[in-house]
Amino acid sequence: MQEFLYQATIYLIAAVIAVPLAARLGLGSVLGYLAAGIVIGPVLGLIGSETAELQHFAEFGVVMMLFLIGLELEPRTLWDMRHRLIGLGGLQILGTGVAIFAAALALGQTVSIAFAIGMILTLSSTAIVLQTLTEKDLIRTQGGRSTFSVLLTQDIAVIPMLAILPLLALPILPQLGPDGSILRPSEMAEAAQYSHTLVEGLPGWAVTLVTLGAVGAIILAGVYLVQPLFHFIHRAKLREMYTAVALLIVLGISFVMGMVGLSPALGAFLAGVMLANSEFRHQLESDIEPFKGLLLGLFFITVGAGINFPVLFAAPLTILGLTLGLIVVKGAVLYALGRAFALKGRTLWLFTLSLAQAGEFGFVLLNFAGQLNVLPQVLSDRLLLVVALSMLVTPLLFIVYDILTRRISEDGEDHAPDEVDDQGPVIIAGIGRFGQIVNRLVQSSGFKTVVIDHDMETIRLIRQFGFKGFFGDPTRPEILHAAGLREARVLVVALDDPAATTRLVIYARRERPDLHIVARARDRVHVFQLFRAGANDIVREMFDSSLRAGRCVLEKIGLSQYEAAMAEEVFFYHDRESLKQLAKLWDENTPASRNPAYIAKTKELERDLEAALAARLEEHKRD
Numbered sequence: 001m002q003e004f005l006y007q008a009t010i011y012l013i014a015a016v017i018a019v020p021l022a023a024r025l026g027l028g029s030v031l032g033y034l035a036a037g038i039v040i041g042p043v044l045g046l047i048g049s050e051t052a053e054l055q056h057f058a059e060f061g062v063v064m065m066l067f068l069i070g071l072e073l074e075p076r077t078l079w080d081m082r083h084r085l086i087g088l089g090g091l092q093i094l095g096t097g098v099a100i101f102a103a104a105l106a107l108g109q110t111v112s113i114a115f116a117i118g119m120i121l122t123l124s125s126t127a128i129v130l131q132t133l134t135e136k137d138l139i140r141t142q143g144g145r146s147t148f149s150v151l152l153t154q155d156i157a158v159i160p161m162l163a164i165l166p167l168l169a170l171p172i173l174p175q176l177g178p179d180g181s182i183l184r185p186s187e188m189a190e191a192a193q194y195s196h197t198l199v200e201g202l203p204g205w206a207v208t209l210v211t212l213g214a215v216g217a218i219i220l221a222g223v224y225l226v227q228p229l230f231h232f233i234h235r236a237k238l239r240e241m242y243t244a245v246a247l248l249i250v251l252g253i254s255f256v257m258g259m260v261g262l263s264p265a266l267g268a269f270l271a272g273v274m275l276a277n278s279e280f281r282h283q284l285e286s287d288i289e290p291f292k293g294l295l296l297g298l299f300f301i302t303v304g305a306g307i308n309f310p311v312l313f314a315a316p317l318t319i320l321g322l323t324l325g326l327i328v329v330k331g332a333v334l335y336a337l338g339r340a341f342a343l344k345g346r347t348l349w350l351f352t353l354s355l356a357q358a359g360e361f362g363f364v365l366l367n368f369a370g371q372l373n374v375l376p377q378v379l380s381d382r383l384l385l386v387v388a389l390s391m392l393v394t395p396l397l398f399i400v401y402d403i404l405t406r407r408i409s410e411d412g413e414d415h416a417p418d419e420v421d422d423q424g425p426v427i428i429a430g431i432g433r434f435g436q437i438v439n440r441l442v443q444s445s446g447f448k449t450v451v452i453d454h455d456m457e458t459i460r461l462i463r464q465f466g467f468k469g470f471f472g473d474p475t476r477p478e479i480l481h482a483a484g485l486r487e488a489r490v491l492v493v494a495l496d497d498p499a500a501t502t503r504l505v506i507y508a509r510r511e512r513p514d515l516h517i518v519a520r521a522r523d524r525v526h527v528f529q530l531f532r533a534g535a536n537d538i539v540r541e542m543f544d545s546s547l548r549a550g551r552c553v554l555e556k557i558g559l560s561q562y563e564a565a566m567a568e569e570v571f572f573y574h575d576r577e578s579l580k581q582l583a584k585l586w587d588e589n590t591p592a593s594r595n596p597a598y599i600a601k602t603k604e605l606e607r608d609l610e611a612a613l614a615a616r617l618e619e620h621k622r623d
Contacts, residue, residue, distance in 0.1 A: 010047060014040045015297055029135065030128050031395035033297050037304020047305055060254070061295030062127045062360065063268045064288050066155075067250050069130065069139075069148070070272020071285055088146060088341055089153025092355070095333045096122040103329060112168040116374050119161050120366055120383065121326055125359035126151045128394045131296055133354065136398070137463040141418050141471070143350030146343065150355055152269065158361050162368065169372045214260045218253055218271050226275060230283070246287035303360070307388045311381050319382055323389045327397075331356040346405045353397040357390035418459075418470040423484030424448035428492045429474030429504060431458055434520050434541065435494035439467065450483045475504045477511075485511060493519040493535070498526045502533050509534030527579055528586040538579075547572060563620060570613050578605040 014036035022032030040046040101118035109117065129151060133139040139148065226249065233241040250268055257267030275284065312319055334352045343351055363384065370380045424447075428439050431453040442449050451469040453459055459469045472479045474495065485491070491508050495501045498521070505519050519535040521527045530538045547568050554564035582605070585598045592598050 007047060010040055011298065011301055015301065019297070029297070030131055030300055031392075033300030034304040034392050034395075037301035038307060039304075040301075041305025042307055042309045060250075061292055061297075061299045063254055063264050064250055064292035065127065065130055065296060067253075067268035067272040068285060068288055068292060070269040070274075071276055084146060084149035084341075085153050088337065089150045091337055092150045092334065093122050093154060093157050095337060096330050099329050099333050100326070103325065113375060113379070116165060116168050116369055117383065119164065120362050120369070121330075121358050121387070123154045123158070123359040123361045123365075124151060124330075124355040125357055125391050125394060126155060127296055127299060127360055128357070128391055129354050132395065132398050137468075138350060141347065141350070143343065143347035143354075145419050145421075146338070146341070146347070146351050147354050150351075154359070155269075155361070158365070161365060165365065165369055165374055166372050168369075168374045210260055214256050215267075215270065218256065218267055219274050221271075242283055243287045246284050247291065249284070250288065299360070303388055303391055306384075307392070308381065308385055311385050312389075315382070319385055319389070322382070322386050323393070326358065326386060326390055327356045327393065346401075349401055349404050353401045354394075356397060357394045358387040359391070362387040418472055420450070420452065420470045420472065420479055420482035422450055422468070422470075423487065424450045425487075425489040426450070426492065427452070427480070427483050427485065427488050427490070428494060429453075429480075430492075430494035430496065430520070431462055431469055432494065432496060435492065436462070438492055438494060438518075443467075450488075452479060452483060475500050475507070477507065480504075480508070480511075485515075488512075488515065490516045490518060493517065495520065498522045498529075501526075502529050505530055505533040505535050524579070524582075525586075525592075528583045531580070531583045543575075563617060566616055566620065567613055570616055571609065574605075574609045574612060578609075581605065 015033060018036035018039070019029050019032035022035065023029055097118040099118075100121050101114045104114035104117045105111070129147060130139070133144050133147065138144040229245060230242075233245055249271065253267045253271050254264035257264045331352050334355050335348065338348045338351045366375070366380055366384050366387070369375045370377065375383070426442055426447055426449045428435050428442075428449050428451045431439060431451050432455075435451070435453070439449055439451055451462070451467070452472055452474040453469060454471070454473045456471050459471045462469050470479075470483070474480065474493075485508065491512075493501050493504050493508075495504065501519060501521075505517055508515055508517055516537075517535045518537040518539065519530045519533075521530055521538050521540045523540065527538050527540060550571075551564045551568045554567055555561055559567065582598060582601060585595065585601055586592070587595060587598075
């Protein structure tokens with residue numbers, strides 16, 4: 001017990017010191033965790049040999065992270081990603097694997113060893129990449145979605161890789177079965193894949209049925225059992241029970257998936273997707289988030305602590321060269337693949353740099369390959385170091401991305417729009433000075449909004465302050481529909497461009513005759529255009545602020561606060577009614593100064609306003 005408390009204290013002290021320092025320096029929390037692990041492990045030697053066992057426990061942070069990501073994705077959204085999952089993800093694994101396989105052959109490795117290295121190093125770090133994308137609020141961008149698709153495909157690909165590795169075993173030390181007999185490669189593959197699982201010893205068709213049954217059970221449980229379970233514990237009125245159920249869901253799914261030989265992270269992701277539409281989604285997120293963050297941080301520390309510096313110092317140029325070569329090869333394949341899939345600018349560089357490292361599943365495959373004698377021990381030790389060093393470099397690659405994107409922005413390069421995968425009752429098109437006030441008021445009142453703006457810098461700015469927004473042209477029909485135009489209750493059009501505002505109102509009214517549209521108008525003429533376009537509420541940019549200024553003037557020249565407010569109210573309602581009457585006389589092809597009917601009506605309405613104000617003030621004095 002004393003040893004456990006000592007180790008826990010060391011880990012927490014290292015994290016508390018290193019992570020805030022890294023964040024203050026702009027390096028991100030991941031690099032802080034990795035640096036903390038290096039300091040307390042290889043540098044100071046404050047932690048013992050239990051790092052590998054602790055790392056297995058910390059990997060539940062990856063499982064929880066994928067569960068939370070699944071909660072953000074509805075099944076329809078995941079289906080929309082199928083082309084990237086199969087195309088982009090599949091081609092990345094194939095292209096990177098072939099490139100690394102060829103490089104390993106060129107360096108003198110045998111075909112079987114080169115094939116194993118290609119599989120192991122083609123995987124990227126789900127934990128580091130998704131954590132960094134989330135911190136920088138890039139997960140919802142097109143580049144973030146493309147990156148996530150590749151990572152999810154890689155996680156799925158680990159399963160067949162575990163089955164293939166035993167077939168590549170070197171004939172150095174024979175593998176023995178339970179009865180002491182030497183296993184053939186096919187028997188080793190079967191033992192490796194199904195050992196310690198429920199499907200051990202079953203024929204292939206039975207294995208398939210059990211696997212499909214486990215996946216089906218997770219889906220059905222997510223759809224039909226979780227919600228009644230939450231209703232049940234809700235009656236207990238014990239806050240900690242929500243946390244217990246959230247942990248039960250993640251750990252239970254991980255156990256079931258592990259028992260049938262599948263990835264626990266994949267099962268957790270699948271369960272999250274099934275619960276994305278649940279009314280308890282936000283409750284699950286809030287309960288799991290602290291555990292996810294703590295375990296992920298612990299995982300990153302164990303990665304840093306596991307770096308074998310004696311092996312590095314024995315051949316520093318070789319290992320550093322292999323690490324750099326891996327990043328260059330993977331980056332080149334990713335860049336070419338991104339160009340082939342029409343990724344441009346920031347999106348292309350984010351996709352390229354974020355996936356150019358090896359990943360945590362590389363540790364799993366390398367350890368497994370070592371147990372099966374697939375790789376010589378010396379080579380396995382070096383590759384473990386290459387994987388760790390490439391993960392250590394990843395936060396620096398994101399810093400390079402930030403530098404490149406600033407230059408791209410200065411050059412005025414167009415950006416690909418984000419994929420809008422969120423919907424709400426209120427859509428706000430435009431988040432400038434006008435739209436920001438509307439968004440803050442509506443969100444602060446407890447209502448969900450979906451914000452879209454065509455200015456990338458504005459979107460990046462509001463994200464820094466904790467507000468979610470999507471980059472894209474709100475006048476494009478596909479973006480509007482992705483934001484939920486069919487189901488929205490209110491559309492707020494707060495664009496700077498009057499012509500774009502009018503076009504958007506016309507389209508939205510045509511698509512949704514029942515939709516309530518609140519539109520920002522530049523001036524009175526724009527009000528008339530929006531009135532005819534079908535806007536329900538039209539707000540001129542300077543109207544309300546001008547009214548407030550006029551009220552202040554009235555208060556300073558003799559009216560009481562009540563009288564000034566009353567005058568403001570009369571003016572407001574009279575002006576709204578006047579605009580409706582003038583809109584019927586307005587002719588867009590004739591200037592107002594040459595429209596006699598419009599001029600006469602304006603004078604009449606102005607006299608009516610003066611009379612109304614005088615009558616209200618006189619009435620107030622009599623009272």
